[in-house]
Amino acid sequence: MGMDVDLFKGIVGSFATGVTVVTASHGDNRQGMTVSSFASISLDPLLVMVSLRPSKETPQLITTSGRFAVNMLAAEQQAISNRFAYGDPEDLFDDVPLLHDDPPVIAGTIGYFVCRLVDTHEGGDHVLYMGEPIEGEMFEGSPLMYWRGSYR
Template sequence: MSAAPQSHAPEPADFRKAMGSFAAGVTVVTTCHDGRLVGTTVSAFSSVSMDPPLVMVCLKRDSRTLAALSQSGTFCVNILAREQGDLAYRFAKSGADDRFALTAVEAGMCGAPLLDGCVTAIECELRDAHDGGDHEILVGRVLRVVTDETKTPLVYVRGAFLNA
């Protein structure tokens, strides 16, 4: 890596390609507001702190999930299992109203839906929101985790799911 530093921002396609080279787990962030289940696929997810337990997710500013989550104040990060690629695609579709139609869900302790078959469900209350350009960076305080250690996580890299 001996490329000279650039003084200007990269082209969007180049930036997308570079970020796509970083393997990421795949999650579906869900919430429930006014009895309506809402969710979207998210790969921008990370732990922030162990004490107190905090996680971070990034949602597009125009996302229906962000709007509902901001109102409900609670959400669940469902870490998808390797065999749930179809679920990731379904929740990634913009404007889709049938995201929960073929998926078994259970109401979590704070009302956010837990998706059946996931590796882990992390239930959170919204603690902070920060400007992230065209996204909102949300920090959630973890209230409860449910993990199935027999499942292998779904991984996304370079525009495809990694089948290990």
């Protein structure tokens, strides 16, 4: 007998995380999604990981293009987080300032990585996307945090 799903979600939600928007593009198609399951994996070689539901459009673009960006949101970017979590996929990038287009890099963040897709691993109802950072930048500011179902 396994752990109760609601208890599991409550315990996981007790762990404060930063908030990212993972973006990808291929041709004229750009997509992104809000993701809190981001981690650095290795320093040699440099590797990061995001955990995504494969049924969404963003993971499909990552697989097709072989690249993705991890945008680490600043404290004042809660509206951007909500847009990429709940917004219409056709309008996600409307009025969102970008530093780069391919893959989309959001302006005003505390940092970003552009990654080359290295590997994927199935993990239940999610897929782990491992990427090698090939570009990135760090900016001043405080991170947008998520804890127990609320932004901090």
